[in-house]
Amino acid sequence: MKIAIIGAGFGGMAAAYDLKKSGHDVAIFESADYVGGLASGFKEPHWDWSVEKFYHHWFQSDKYMLGLIHELGWEDKVIFPRPLTVMYHKGKFYPFDSILKALLFPGLGFGLDKIRFGFVGLFLRLTNNWKALEKVTADSWMMKWAGRNVYEKMWKPLLIGKFGPFYRDVNMAWMWARIKARTTRLGTFEGGFQRFADTFAQRLRESAVEIRLGAKVESVRREQAGLSVRSDGKSESFDKVLVTTSPSLMAKLSPDLPKNYLQGLLELKSMGAVVMVLSLKNQLSKEGYYWFNLPKEAGFPMLALVEHTNFVSPEHFGGDHILYAGDYLEAGHEYFSLSDEQLLEKFLPAFQKINPEFSRDWVKKVWVFKTNYAQPVPLLNHSQNIPPIQTPIDGLYFASMSQVYPWDRGTNFAVEIGRRAARLMMD
Ligand SMILES: Cc1cc2nc3c(=O)[nH]c(=O)nc-3n(C[C@H](O)[C@H](O)[C@H](O)COP(=O)(O)OP(=O)(O)OC[C@H]3O[C@@H](n4cnc5c(N)ncnc54)[C@H](O)[C@@H]3O)c2cc1C
Numbered sequence: 453m454k455i456a457i458i459g460a461g462f463g464g465m466a467a468a469y470d471l472k473k474s475g476h477d478v479a480i481f482e483s484a485d486y487v488g489g490l491a492s493g494f495k496e497p498h499w500d501w502s503v504e505k506f507y508h509h510w511f512q513s514d515k516y517m518l519g520l521i522h523e524l525g526w527e528d529k530v531i532f533p534r535p536l537t538v539m540y541h542k543g544k545f546y547p548f549d550s551i552l553k554a555l556l557f558p559g560l561g562f563g564l565d566k567i568r569f570g571f572v573g574l575f576l577r578l579t580n581n582w583k584a585l586e587k588v589t590a591d592s593w594m595m596k597w598a599g600r601n602v603y604e605k606m607w608k609p610l611l612i613g614k615f616g617p618f619y620r621d622v623n624m625a626w627m628w629a630r631i632k633a634r635t636t637r638l639g640t641f642e643g644g645f646q647r648f649a650d651t652f653a654q655r656l657r658e659s660a661v662e663i664r665l666g667a668k669v670e671s672v673r674r675e676q677a678g679l680s681v682r683s684d685g686k687s688e689s690f691d692k693v694l695v696t697t698s699p700s701l702m703a704k705l706s707p708d709l710p711k712n713y714l715q716g717l718l719e720l721k722s723m724g725a726v727v728m729v730l731s732l733k734n735q736l737s738k739e740g741y742y743w744f745n746l747p748k749e750a751g752f753p754m755l756a757l758v759e760h761t762n763f764v765s766p767e768h769f770g771g772d773h774i775l776y777a778g779d780y781l782e783a784g785h786e787y788f789s790l791s792d793e794q795l796l797e798k799f800l801p802a803f804q805k806i807n808p809e810f811s812r813d814w815v816k817k818v819w820v821f822k823t824n825y826a827q828p829v830p831l832l833n834h835s836q837n838i839p840p841i842q843t844p845i846d847g848l849y850f851a852s853m854s855q856v857y858p859w860d861r862g863t864n865f866a867v868e869i870g871r872r873a874a875r876l877m878m879d
Contacts, residue, residue, distance in 0.1 A: 453692055454476070454689075454690050455471055455476050455478050455690060455691065455693070456668045456679070456688075457478065457480045457481070457693075458481050458681075458693065458694065458696060458697060458705070458755070459480070459482060459489060459695070459697055460480045460484075460487040460488070460568070460649075460663055460665075461489025461491065461493055461866060462487065462866040462867055463489075463851055463852075463867065463869055463870035464480055464489075464653055464658060465520050465653065466696070466867040466871050467485065467658055467694055467870035467873050467877075468480055468661045468874075469486050469520075469652075469656060469661075469871075469874075470617060470659075470802040470871050471877065471878070472661050474874075478663040479663075480514075480656075480661065481623035481683055482663065482666075483668035484665065485627050485666045485668070486646075486648030486665065487649045487650065487652075487663065487665070488645065488646055488650075489696075490505075490824060491504060491547070491645045491649065491866075492504070492505060492646055494646070494819070496665060496770070496817075498686050498770035498772075499581050499772070500643070500770075501642075501643050501644045501677035501764065501768035503760060503769070503774050504644065504645050504646070505819075505821040506725060506727050506776075506823070506826070507727065507756070507762065507778065508640070508645050508758065510530075510640065510642055510864065511633060511635045511637075511638065511639070512532060512635040512637050513633050513634070513635055514633075514864035516863070516868040517863050517864040518530065518639075518862050518864075520871075521648075524655065524836075526648075529638060529643075529648075529746035530639055530640070530641060530642075531641075531642060532637045532762075533637070533638065533688070533763060534549075534636060534637045534774060535551065535638055535742030535762055535763040536721075536740065536741045536742050537636075537743040538741045538744055539547040539606075540744070540746060540750055540752075541558055541559035545739075545741060545744060546558065546559070548745070549636045550571075550593075551570075554573075555570070555612075558604060558608075558636075560601070564599075568597070568598050569602045569606065570601055572598045572804075573631065575597075576627070576631045576632065577631060578779075579628070582628050582629065582787065583835065585623065585627075586623045586625035586830070586833055586834055586858065587832065588619060588623065588832075588834065589624065590607065590611055591620045591622075591659055593624040594624075596693075596814060597783050598656040599675060603708075607637055609745070609748065610745070611627075611646075612748055613756075613779070614723065614755070614780050614784050615723060615827075618782075618829045619864035621829070621832070622829060622830060622831070623831060623832050624774070625834070625857075625858045629858045629860050630860050633859060638742075638763065639765070644865075649748045653853070656659050659821075660722050660800075662796075667681060667683050669682065669705060669708075670682045670683060670705070671705055672693050672695065672706045674846065676808055678690055679693045679791070679845075679847050692848075694851060694873050694877065695849070695850050696851055696870065697852065698824075698825035698852060698854075699720045699722075699839070699850075699852060699854050699855075700717065700825075702717055702850050706843075706845065706848065709715045713839060713843060716731070716839045718869065719838055720837065720854045721828070721829035722784060722824075722826070722827060722840075723781060724781050724783055724822065724823055724825065724826050725780050725822070726788060726821075727776055727777070727778035727779075727821050727822075728776070728778065728795055728796065728799060728818060728819070729776055729818070730776075731773070731775075732772065732773040732774075732775055732814045733772075733773070733813075733814045733818045735761070735762070735766075736759050736773065736806055736810060736814075738807060740761075741762060742758065742759055742763045743757075743758050744806065746802070753798045753799055753801075753802055754777045754778060754779045754799060754802065755780060756776070756777075757776070757778075757803075757806065758775070758777075758778070759773065759774070760776060761774045761775075775803075777799045777802070777837060780826055780827050783824055786843075790821055792820045795820060800812060808834065828853055828861060830857055830858075834858075835857065835858070838855050838857055839854075840856070841855065841869070841873050841876055849876060851869045851870055851872070851873040853866065856868065868872050
């Protein structure tokens with residue numbers, strides 16, 4: 453078969469790998485001039501490693517991602533350090549990445565609340581019945597079982613941070629998946645995620661997958677002979693097509709889809725993200741903390757502050773210290789229209805709170821990355837709203853972050869759904 457894949461993110465490339473291995477002709481159309489999609493990175497000339505535009509790491513439980521790397525023979529390139537994650541409480545940060553550390557966290561006192569926190573965590577780790585959990589919101593479930601205090605201190609800030617105005621609507625299966633699939637050791641690829649994406653693309657090219665960069669697809673339509681993919685004003689016919697963009701883009705690319713499928717795509721909610729990357733002259737967190745969970749209520753202007761070089765060594769970045777400051781935001785939020793300079797002004801006081809010695813002249817360079825499609829929002833009974841990978845148009849398939857539910861989006865599940873789509877295409 454002659455197959456087109458729209459998007460050279462981790463999902464599209466994983467699908468291409470399997471389709472090619474089974475002997476099909478595969479062409480990937482990618483609108484950007486690089487591969488890797490949302491997990492791509494960039495590099496300054498004096499850095500050996502790239503930095504992801506949006507902070508990224510793997511969990512030890514990411515079996516699809518790590519399984520693919522194993523098949524490719526590159527597991528010696530994966531490292532799993534154990535960086536420190538901290539929680540905020542009354543002006544101080546406390547390590548919070550193991551059961552013991554959680555038990556010592558003063559934010560929940562040392563009485564009943566801590567026991568409820570422990571039992572709820574244990575229950576969610578042990579149960580597999582996510583279908584029951586998607587019938588209730590995380591807000592009401594946590595309030596009932598963890599109690600108001602635990603919910604408001606621990607879980608509500610996370611929900612507000614991730615889902616903003618939709619935080620009360622998110623179902624409990626999302627929270628279950630998040631707790632279930634995480635580990636304290638975090639992984640990355642030697643050289644950064646972009647190095648993995650480039651090496652993978654190279655392997656695909658060597659096996660005769662054609663990767664067309666800078667090739668933005670304008671439409672995918674069914675014609676008698678096959679599916680017509682239009683890019684750069686030219687149309688080309690394929691037997692099968694896999695689209696890996698956001699649902700709203702899929703709806704635009706293929707307006708001939710039946711009304712109910714199109715409506716399903718357009719009704720899926722998601723949050724965008726704005727992430728600033730800074731290179732600093734000095735280390736920000738004196739304690740060497742990697743991931744700061746920041747409650748909005750405490751006045752922080754971002755959800756996450758991540759000192760990347762407390763996860764991987766600053767040696768890989770010519771001694772620069774790399775910091776991320778990011779947030780998940782609904783479309784139209786003011787951060788999307790601020791200049792880099794204006795956003796930096798908003799963020800500077802938070803850096804000073806983390807380290808009072810921090811001053812503006814520590815900042816060597818700033819980059820800001822924005823996307824409208826960063827985090828799907830799973831509402832009640834979401835499993836019934838997932839568009840099938842196989843669309844009603846014969847030969848047209850769709851695989852995106854919005855369909856990996858009940859799991860939360862991530863490169864691991866991009867690989868899983870890409871490979872699942874490839875299997876369906878070969879059926
Ligand atoms: C802030 C943030 C933090 C994250 N943190 C992590 C993390 O720590 N760990 C982790 O594993 N994952 C993380 N993720 C998620 C991860 O990046 C995604 O799940 C994964 O990259 C999705 O891959 P994909 O192939 O499905 O889609 P994408 O990467 O979005 O790929 C789709 C591709 O399609 C291309 N495209 C779009 N329109 C067209 C068109 N018209 N024509 C041609 N090409 C087109 C795009 O340029 C893109 O390359 C994070 C994401 C964000 C936003």
